[in-house]
Amino acid sequence: MDEKRATDLFGALSQETRLKIVRMLVVAGPDGMAAGAVAEAAGVSPSNVSFHLKELERVGLVTATRESRSIIYTAAYDHLADLIRFLMEDCCAGRPEICAPATAVAQCCVPDGRGTSLNSETA
Template sequence: MRDDLAVESLSALAQEDRLAAFRLLVKAGPKGLASGEIAEKLAIAPTRMSFHLATLERGGLVVSRREGRRIVYSVSFDRMRGLLEFLTEDCCAGHPEICGVSRRLNEEDC
């Protein structure tokens, strides 16, 4: 991953509501959650949640799809995996197991 893409993704996560939404979407897995469900679960106003989800999407960390009248968001596991690998690629002088990242994350793991 390029430095500029890592900064973009990390910047998107650098806010409490966005981080909470991202973590909730990670738990939801590839199926994702509708924006209204996310707002409800996190007790955030739907318009404010939409703003935060758009920021996460611009940061490449989530993708959206329309299902009828709902917009469903899910994590971009490729981007998340790339960011995690970027952050740990030089971990502990080439010994990533020290950082607890000795195995690759797979979408099936979520």
């Protein structure tokens, strides 16, 4: 990942509602959440959440899938993992033992959706 791409992702995450949405979708796992459920859980109007979801989708942090009359949004775990790797790639001047706690957290979830929450209050 280059710095421009990282800046785009961080820019999208720098807004409070969008950060909350991404965190909710990470917790929701691969089943994701319908747009209406995202709006309700985030405490914002459907039009407001639609605006934020479109921005998150534009930068690739969430994906949208139509299921019947609903649009289901899921976190783009691969892009989130790339962002974490970008932050950690030159970790600790070649002393990986210093970064071990951070890299362990970055590997908390496995692809099938099981894993641990970083913040048990939001899980």
